[in-house]
Amino acid sequence: MLLDLRALVSRRATLGGLIAGAFGAGTARAAAPAEHGAHEGANRTVGRVDHAKNGFDPSAVLTDFDYGAVSTDPDGRTVREWVVTAVDREIEVAPGITFPAWTYNGRVPGPSFRCVEGERLRFVFQNGGSHPHSMHFHGIHSWRMDGVPGAGVVEPGEEYVYEFDARPFGCHLYHCHALPLKRHIHRGMYGAFVIDPDPARHPAEPGLAAARRHGTPEHARWQEFVMVMNGFDTNFDDENEIYAVNSIPFAYVDAPVRVARERPVRIYLVNVTEFDPINSFHLHGNFFDFYDHGTTLQPTHRNIDTVMLCQGQRGILEFGYAEHEPGLYMFHAHQSEFAELGWMSHFEVT
Numbered sequence: 001m002l003l004d005l006r007a008l009v010s011r012r013a014t015l016g017g018l019i020a021g022a023f024g025a026g027t028a029r030a031a032a033p034a035e036h037g038a039h040e041g042a043n044r045t046v047g048r049v050d051h052a053k054n055g056f057d058p059s060a061v062l063t064d065f066d067y068g069a070v071s072t073d074p075d076g077r078t079v080r081e082w083v084v085t086a087v088d089r090e091i092e093v094a095p096g097i098t099f100p101a102w103t104y105n106g107r108v109p110g111p112s113f114r115c116v117e118g119e120r121l122r123f124v125f126q127n128g129g130s131h132p133h134s135m136h137f138h139g140i141h142s143w144r145m146d147g148v149p150g151a152g153v154v155e156p157g158e159e160y161v162y163e164f165d166a167r168p169f170g171c172h173l174y175h176c177h178a179l180p181l182k183r184h185i186h187r188g189m190y191g192a193f194v195i196d197p198d199p200a201r202h203p204a205e206p207g208l209a210a211a212r213r214h215g216t217p218e219h220a221r222w223q224e225f226v227m228v229m230n231g232f233d234t235n236f237d238d239e240n241e242i243y244a245v246n247s248i249p250f251a252y253v254d255a256p257v258r259v260a261r262e263r264p265v266r267i268y269l270v271n272v273t274e275f276d277p278i279n280s281f282h283l284h285g286n287f288f289d290f291y292d293h294g295t296t297l298q299p300t301h302r303n304i305d306t307v308m309l310c311q312g313q314r315g316i317l318e319f320g321y322a323e324h325e326p327g328l329y330m331f332h333a334h335q336s337e338f339a340e341l342g343w344m345s346h347f348e349v350t
């Protein structure tokens with residue numbers, strides 16, 4: 001079956017020996033080619049990534065929103081401030097395979113910033129890395145705060161403060177916009193940026209807005225997860241050898257995402273995958289509502305089980321398992337190659 005495994009990654013032939021090591025050639029786990037429904041024996045990496053050494057754990061990344069330091073300005077408006085540092089960091093992206101990442105705060109994806117519509121946001125960005133970097137936020141703001149060459153690209157050792165209002169509400173992202181762009185993105189400089197709707201601004205649909213606004217009673221029942229779909233070009237040939245959500249292939253096969261059956265699930269899904277035109281999310285045994293960009297309170301798609309996102313596109317998924325029996329429910333990219341190279345996951349419904 002060793003030959004099957006090598007055939008699987010033949011498009012990435014230059015990865016050579018690394019793949020043989022990563023996919024555990026000749027070990028007990030190298031069994032039949034992966035297919036839907038195969039849990040044990042599927043093609044996958046052998047061994048585990050050392051999350052502690054990496055400094056971030058994909059199971060924690062699902063839920064570790066960063067709300068910043070909150071204060072109030074003289075006008076009574078909420079201000080959130082973050083200090084973000086660019087850091088060069090070697091990370092293990094698959095067992096035995098390290099990648100020379102450029103990171104925000106040492107992790108890939110970077111912190112999942114979360115705030116509320118209408119607040120004033122301030123990001124103090126310090127470049128501790130070896131290359132010029134920036135923070136380019138998707139949202140509405142001045143050109144001065146856009147984090148592009150000429151407007152907030154920061155040289156090593158320097159600092160820039162991005163400041164703008166939180167709008168529109170939705171599921172957004174940020175990434176480095178220094179040049180060459182594809183290099184800075186695929187090195188790991190990106191993250192989720194969630195702006196909750198302010199119920200006071202949505203009098204026609206206050207309940208829907210409150211259910212999305214962290215800290216409200218209506219929000220408390222939701223089980224929320226951040227999933228950033230990404231990949232790694234480990235040999236710098238402009239093709240990805242590894243795909244995942246939140247960086248580590250098969251992380252949620254090794255440690256399924258636990259969800260309580262009776263509580264609804266909301267996913268903030270972001271696609272930043274470089275080099276491939278699209279990525280996708282396919283849910284097994286269930287259907288979801290989808291909010292494209294998260295900028296509406298009513299779904300833009302209802303009752304779908306697969307959504308396709310181009311790079312930079314994102315949205316919110318809502319679904320539940322109240323009528324399901326407990327167990328493992330798969331979700332993955334519906335590009336089979338991406339799934340086989342790591343973008344394969346499970347929910348464990350309890």
Ligand SMILES: [Cu+2]
Pocket residue numbers: 102131132133134176177178184189
């Ligand atoms: Cu950069």
